Amino acid sequence: MSLRYAALGLLAQEPGSGYDLLKRFDVSMANVWPATQSQLYGELNKLANAGLIEVTDVGPRGRKEYRVTDAGRQDLLRWMTNPQDDPPYRSAELLRVFLLSEMTSEQARAYMVSVAEHAEAELTRYEQVRDCMEWGDTDVGFYGRAALEFGLRVEAMEADWARWVVKEIDRRSN
Template identity: 40%
Template structure:
């Protein structure tokens, strides 16, 4: 007899695989394309290295969720999502609960900023700010360059990209505020409470 009281696990992370299924639902792409595209768009909410992408593509082919539609120069393999793959995406959205948790190391570090002297903390925030400006610029470039109107897939992606834009704009506004607080001595002993 199987002890059914023990069988309580239904968790299905596998975010990467669903990201890939989405990206391969439009134009066929290679693992190399995907790795680069991840950097620029989906990578803003779910980063992935090629070392993780290639094995996953293999599994997806084995399960019939994508197929290799062509082979280009230098062994370049082009994949595309099958109808079964699209079904898998639909099931994923419908059946599994979203994971609303956020992981952001760069912000975790701000918690610890009090261990640095004020001037060093300010320099730290300045470096972060520059990074955020880069991200914002990159997203705005993407918004300007890609043909979003093409199909529902691209227009759907445009929705998320728009969040990216607002996200980095908010980050920059926030970090300016934070720098102002630090400048006024918040991180020093007996310093003032941050004010909104």
């Protein structure tokens, strides 16, 4: 159900077309809940059928301008305050760590180094996003920054952790 509320939430922040929304997904939402074009257009039709959003205008090229309805806002609030039915956490990266005993310790070490390097690269990417983005002084900007801060801390933690595992591997193989 989460994509549904990602779309509903972005439209609640600001009305727009599917095409507009798609671009907003690519920039701000990409690191939180990525979605494809197909999926988004399908979901918008479902949301409209459910009466949670409505078409306020049809422009050139069949452009449909969507806006959240009262029922939509209500449903969004309901979802946000009821965090029980979330999809479970899955991480292919962590799964690999779990299975590292199936490789030689050289291979395992190399993998953990690559994890650390990847996390460090992501960290600098997030730092650039933080420094280049126009945040403004709105609530939307504030919570966007808070979400980004989470990303920064995840990557910093992950890099530290991976370096620590590398050290432990070295300690064990001596």
